Amino acid sequence: MQLPPKDSREKARKLLLGLQDEICSGLETIDGAGKFQEESWDRPEGGGGRSRVLQEGTVLEQGGVNFSEVHGAELPPSILNQRPEAKGHPWFATGTSMVLHPRNPYIPTVHLNYRYFEAGPVWWFGGGADLTPFYPYLQDAQHFHQTHKEACDSINSDFHKVFKPWCDEYFYLKHRKESRGIGGIFYDYQDGSGKLYKGQNTGGNAEKISKEIGEKKLSWEELFSLAKACGKAFLPSYEPIVKKRKDSKYSDNERHFQLYRRGRYVEFNLVWDRGTIFGLQTNGRTESILMSLPPLARWEYGYQAPKGSREELLTDLFTKPQDWLNDSNLEKICEKHQAIN
Amino acid sequence: MQLPPKDSREKARKLLLGLQDEICSGLETIDGAGKFQEESWDRPEGGGGRSRVLQEGTVLEQGGVNFSEVHGAELPPSILNQRPEAKGHPWFATGTSMVLHPRNPYIPTVHLNYRYFEAGPVWWFGGGADLTPFYPYLQDAQHFHQTHKEACDSINSDFHKVFKPWCDEYFYLKHRKESRGIGGIFYDYQDGSGKLYKGQNTGGNAEKISKEIGEKKLSWEELFSLAKACGKAFLPSYEPIVKKRKDSKYSDNERHFQLYRRGRYVEFNLVWDRGTIFGLQTNGRTESILMSLPPLARWEYGYQAPKGSREELLTDLFTKPQDWLNDSNLEKICEKHQAIN
Numbered sequence: 001m002q003l004p005p006k007d008s009r010e011k012a013r014k015l016l017l018g019l020q021d022e023i024c025s026g027l028e029t030i031d032g033a034g035k036f037q038e039e040s041w042d043r044p045e046g047g048g049g050r051s052r053v054l055q056e057g058t059v060l061e062q063g064g065v066n067f068s069e070v071h072g073a074e075l076p077p078s079i080l081n082q083r084p085e086a087k088g089h090p091w092f093a094t095g096t097s098m099v100l101h102p103r104n105p106y107i108p109t110v111h112l113n114y115r116y117f118e119a120g121p122v123w124w125f126g127g128g129a130d131l132t133p134f135y136p137y138l139q140d141a142q143h144f145h146q147t148h149k150e151a152c153d154s155i156n157s158d159f160h161k162v163f164k165p166w167c168d169e170y171f172y173l174k175h176r177k178e179s180r181g182i183g184g185i186f187y188d189y190q191d192g193s194g195k196l197y198k199g200q201n202t203g204g205n206a207e208k209i210s211k212e213i214g215e216k217k218l219s220w221e222e223l224f225s226l227a228k229a230c231g232k233a234f235l236p237s238y239e240p241i242v243k244k245r246k247d248s249k250y251s252d253n254e255r256h257f258q259l260y261r262r263g264r265y266v267e268f269n270l271v272w273d274r275g276t277i278f279g280l281q282t283n284g285r286t287e288s289i290l291m292s293l294p295p296l297a298r299w300e301y302g303y304q305a306p307k308g309s310r311e312e313l314l315t316d317l318f319t320k321p322q323d324w325l326n327d328s329n330l331e332k333i334c335e336k337h338q339a340i341n
Numbered sequence: 342m343q344l345p346p347k348d349s350r351e352k353a354r355k356l357l358l359g360l361q362d363e364i365c366s367g368l369e370t371i372d373g374a375g376k377f378q379e380e381s382w383d384r385p386e387g388g389g390g391r392s393r394v395l396q397e398g399t400v401l402e403q404g405g406v407n408f409s410e411v412h413g414a415e416l417p418p419s420i421l422n423q424r425p426e427a428k429g430h431p432w433f434a435t436g437t438s439m440v441l442h443p444r445n446p447y448i449p450t451v452h453l454n455y456r457y458f459e460a461g462p463v464w465w466f467g468g469g470a471d472l473t474p475f476y477p478y479l480q481d482a483q484h485f486h487q488t489h490k491e492a493c494d495s496i497n498s499d500f501h502k503v504f505k506p507w508c509d510e511y512f513y514l515k516h517r518k519e520s521r522g523i524g525g526i527f528y529d530y531q532d533g534s535g536k537l538y539k540g541q542n543t544g545g546n547a548e549k550i551s552k553e554i555g556e557k558k559l560s561w562e563e564l565f566s567l568a569k570a571c572g573k574a575f576l577p578s579y580e581p582i583v584k585k586r587k588d589s590k591y592s593d594n595e596r597h598f599q600l601y602r603r604g605r606y607v608e609f610n611l612v613w614d615r616g617t618i619f620g621l622q623t624n625g626r627t628e629s630i631l632m633s634l635p636p637l638a639r640w641e642y643g644y645q646a647p648k649g650s651r652e653e654l655l656t657d658l659f660t661k662p663q664d665w666l667n668d669s670n671l672e673k674i675c676e677k678h679q680a681i682n
Contacts, residue, residue, distance in 0.1 A: 039643070053642045064642065175621040175630075263634070270611035271621055280516040280612055289516075293604070293640040301394045301405065301632050302380070 001193050004123045004220045009092055011224065012116035013069060016096040017050075019114065019231040020067045023098060024052055026235040027065075030242055031057040036065065041285055046071045051288045055295075059246050061103040064291030069094040075119055078278055082189055082198070089120025095127075096231075097275075099292040100238075105258035106245035108133035108140065108181065109265060111292070112234050113275070114227045125223045126188035128163065129234055130171050132181030132265060134258045136314045138324075138334040139341040140241045141182045145324045147237035148185045151229040155222055158213050162196040163187045166206035168321035169199070173268050178319040180268045185230065192218035244341075257311050259298035266297050313337045342534050345464045345561045350433060352565065353457035354410055357437040358391075360455065360572040361408040364439060365393055367576040368406075371583055372398040377406065382626055387412045392629045396636075400587050402444040405632030410435040416460055419619055423530055423539070430461025436468075437572075438616075440633040441579075446599035447586035449474035449481065449522065450606060452633070453575050454616070455568045466564045467529035469504065470575055471512050473522030473606060475599045477655045479665075479675040480682040481582045482523045486665045488578035489526045492570040496563055499554050503537040504528045506546035509662035514609050519660040521609045526571065533559035585682075598652050600639035607638050654678045 005011065024036045034057020042048040049068030054060050071092045074080075080087055095115030102109065114127035131144045145164070152159035167186035172179055189198035197210030269276045269292050279289040305311035313334075322330060334340050346352065365377045375398020383389040390409030395401050412433045415421075421428055436456030443450065455468035472485045486505070493500035508527035513520055530539035538551030610617045610633050620630040646652035654675075663671060675681050 055642065062642070175625075175627045259637070266607060266638075267611065267631075270608065271618065277612065284516075286516045287643055290608075290640065291642050295641065296600075296637070296639050297607075298637050299631065299634040300636065301396065301403070302628055 001122065001191055002220055004118065008116075008123065008220065009094070009118065012094050015224070015228055015231070016094055016114060016116070017067055019096045020050065020052065020065050022232075023096075023112075023234060024054075024065050026239065027054065027060065027063055027100070030239060031059045031063075033058040034060055034063075036063070041288070043068075043070050043285070045283075049285065049288065051285075051291065053291060057103075059102055059104070059107070059242060061101050062291075062295045063098070063100040064288075065096070065098040066288050066291065067094075067096045068285075068288070076278065076282060078274065083119065083122055083124070085122045086119035089122075091117065091119035093117045097292075098234075101262070101294045102242070102246075104246055104248060105134045105250050105254040106248040107242055109262070109294075110238055112231075114231050116227070122191060123220070124189045124191040125227055126190065127227055127230060128167055128170075128184060128186035129230065129237070130167055130181055130184035130186070131238075132261075133318055134261050134314065135254065135310055136318045136334065136337070136339040137245075137341060138330055138339060140244075141318070141322075141324045143240060144182070144184060144237050147233050148230060149325065151233035152185060152226065154229050155226045156216075156218070158196065158216060159187070159226065160185065161213065162206050162210045165204065165209065165321070166197060166199060169202065169204045169206055171268065173264060173272060175271065176264065176267070178264065178315075179321055180265065180319075182318055182324065183321065187226075190218070190223050190226075192216075192220065192223060256298070259294075259296055260300055260303060261314075262294040262297040263299045266293055269293060310337060310339065313339055342463065342532055343561055345459065349457075349464065349561065350435070350459065353435050356565070356569055356572070357435055357455060357457070358408055361391065361393065361406050361437045363573075364437075364453075364575060365395075365406050367580065368395065368401065368404055368441070371580060372400045372404075374399040375401055375404075377404075382629070384409075384411050384626070386624075390626065390629065392626075392632065394632060398444075400443055400445070400448070400583060402442050403632075403636045404439070404441040405629075406437070406439040407629050407632065408435075408437045409626075409629070417619065417623060419615065424460065424463055424465070426463045427460035430463075432458065432460035434458045438633075439575075442603070442635045443583070443587075445587055445589060446475045446591050446595040447589040448583055450603070450635075451579055453572075455572050457568070463532060464561070465530045465532040466568055467531065468568055468571060469508055469511075469525060469527035470571065470578070471508055471522055471525035471527065472579075473602075474659055475602050475655065476595065476651055477659045477675065477678070477680040478586075478682060479671055479680060481585075482659070482663075482665045484581060485523070485525060485578050488574050489571060490666065492574035493526060493567065495570050496567045497557075497559070499537065499557060500528070500567065501526065502554065503547050503551045506550065506662070507538060507540060510540070510543065510545045510547055512609065514605060514613060516612065517605065517608070519605065519656075520662055521606065521660075523659055523665065524662065531559070531564050531567075533557075533561065533564060597639070600635075600637055601641055601644060602655075603635040603638040604640045607634055610634060651678060651680065654680055 034054040036052040047070030054063040097113040109132040112129040149160045163185040167183040375395040377393040388411030395404040438454040450473040453470040504526040508524040
């Protein structure tokens, strides 16, 4: 494995702090009224962070964008399992993560996270972004995927083939047999050696496609550029959707369904998201970690979307992995339900 | 270990079905308007259940009372760790569980669960009940504890000494350094042999007190009677509190705080409750398991209860383990805040 550049930590920090700034500034412009409040914090075991939250905005009911930079003596077992070479070494990790809960049910919830790790002889990048709509619009899904595909392709044309299905497989609620939303991209443990897919051996599409692609040699700089390109792609991937939907009229019915689906977001984050669970179980900063939870959520025993409704289309089509950019059947189905744009 | 009676499963089933009936009937009377809707279901791997839910009642915003009776070829590792003698044997489990989410913020949320297991040469009882108030009233906490203490004492005067702290230790949100509520009783793996405390070796009070008590020989019948006595204690432990609080006037402010605290209930159930997590990760009936989640919940970044408020008293005193029945300091503190009755 290639050694990282001497100023690797400095470069990663600068990139991720800049990403937080850029996103917050962009979101304040989109929102028009809401402002991010900042809190800096120290981690007693080493490092700290800069949490920013926007509450009760015009467009955003809540938005959280966190930067953190932490270090310690040895990585926890859950990560060492995947990176045994890091055992016995001090580690460094930095990341920027974001979850937005818009008020209008026609605007999707969205999540982003980019991070960089070093531990003794090993280093790796991870990250991604995924979109969770409450009402189905094919063009919104396509735009989000297309923007992230172009960002990936600008560095290496093999990335998106693996990172798109990896996202579908990661943001999956097994207990509901549902995806969290329409996906996006997700990658982890990228150190420039071996195969692109470095998740668990589940025999899924990400693993299969990665095998077909075979070994990929990538430099630190290429993976740094990937994080940069994808991070920069976020605002262009999301802003047009917000602009298109933010003035759509909605009634209690749509709000009701939004809050119900937000319950699923809570379920994913607390039951399945490794980052959240790991943070909570290892004395992370609870308020920053749980900034991802929605300001209001609802559960309803035995809820079934009415036959033929948009809520049913969302549940049937938009919470299952789809080939959003290439499957022409999607257009036919969405057309019937006036769910194109 | 003593062999269970020949009709052990039949006796346990009858007790727990009867408990479901008794509780539902009592709750319908208390509510006055809401009725439980029943759904029976089969588990493909063996067994099934009877789920009952009351939605949008007068007193209860939501109440779920589930009975289930399931069996399988081998227990999952998480339980086998605690009961290695069960390895390689088919198992049988039956239980009744309940969570109530009242509408009025002055009425506490409450949970109950009693269960019985058999697996080859081993059998055991488990269960308990715990109360989660949103507004602090010392007498409500004392009444709930006193009623459950008397039920335990009616079988064996050592039970409550161990099961009360065990409850405090189980219903604990480590990531918040908070108890879920004011506790009650909790016990598990009771097979009449060895020490009363059979949880993890955490060096907590339940373990310490159990050590002081020493080995306890108990018959199947005594442990069956314990489940019966505690199950029967539920309505008398809760009904007087509901009657006292149900007509209390409240404003958006109290409702707001109730929804915020319900967020903690969600966090406990999805992050820490072994039963919930185990059920979700092993293909349990999701809708029945998640009937424990509140119909509406709220999260707010960085919320702090106002100085000197009842919300602060709830947070400081009523989400920390207390000796509700014996600590005379509690009365002095609660008196100052008019939080006695």
